[in-house]
Amino acid sequence: MNHQRDIPQPITPKALAERVRTAAADSNLVFLLDYDGTLTPIVDRPGDANLAEDTRQVLRDLSARHPVAIISGRDRPDVQNRVDLDTLYYAGSHGFDIAGPDDHAMDHIEGADFIPEVRQTIAFLEKRLAALSGVFVERKTYSVAIHTRLAADGDIPAVEQAIAETLAQHPRLRTKTGKRVIELIPDIDWHKGRAATWLIEGLQPAHGPIFPVFLGDDQTDEDVFAALPEHGLGILVARAPRPSKASFRLTSPGDVVDFLKRMAAASR
Ligand SMILES: [Mg+2]
CATH class of the missing domain: 3.40.50.1000 (HAD superfamily/HAD-like)
Known part of the structure; x- marks a missing residue:
């Protein structure tokens, strides 16, 4: 329609x-x-x-x-x-x-072949964002979701930096943005x-x-x-x-x- x-x-x-x-x-x-x-x-x-x-x-x-x-x-x-x-x-x-x-x-x-790579990014991001108390890393099978609903505004640049670093290391992934959540998912159609x-x-x-x-x-x-x-x-x-x-x-x-x-x- x-x-x-x-x-x-x-x-x-x-x-x-x-x-x-x-x-x-x-x-x-x-x-x-x-x-x-x-x-x-x-x-x-x-x-x-x-x-x-x-x-x-x-x-x-x-x-x-x-x-x-x-x-x-x-x-x-x-x-x-x-x-x-x-x-x-x-x-x-x-x-x-x-x-x-x-x-x-x-x-x-x-996209099943992306699963090991997604696991690596989860481990990296959990470590990298551990100090930011309001940031929650959700482990998924085909993606990793970084929830910022409870995060202080001042912590957002650090989150964005960590995501940029992850993408530089894993160019086969891309971001998907939702309501106070950024996800890294396989870059496939x-x-x-x-x-x-x-x-x-x-x-x-x-x-x-x-x-x-x-x-x-x-x-x-x-x-x-x-x-x-x-x-x-x-x-x-x-x-x-x-x-x-x-x-x-x-x-x-x-x-x-x-x-x-x-x-x-x-x-x-
Ligand atoms: Mg929804």
């Missing part, structure tokens, strides 16, 4: 549910969902972002009617454990690691948007024609908004208006759950 980098207009969960139902009338809905900041509120430490039981129930109900995939920057086992539903598809590590709910027909791994396309194409034979709906809140989600087909809808989750390739904006994870509840209840 709207692929310009405009300011997506705000919409209520009820109006969005009606719109999606109308737009997808002749096709099958597939829900692609970011995790942090979309299904759960953003927290200071990523380990604290747990899924509310009410939200889990909504996802369970939704997945009984439509394919549902979680596309997250978290490692796939991490996000899978947090959601804890075996009826969903999971694309973890920004889409590098994908697993379907059954028979491994929808499993995909990208694969991201959440490619994972979304891969999932949509994989689901097409059994579920097509597909109308994908993607909800996400962060910079990395713009890759998905950009990758969505014309026949699909991207929803930005953000308190304040901002430029995005999404078509509409819901203001909070609470509104996301409200919208998904309506879609799970819709008789189709």
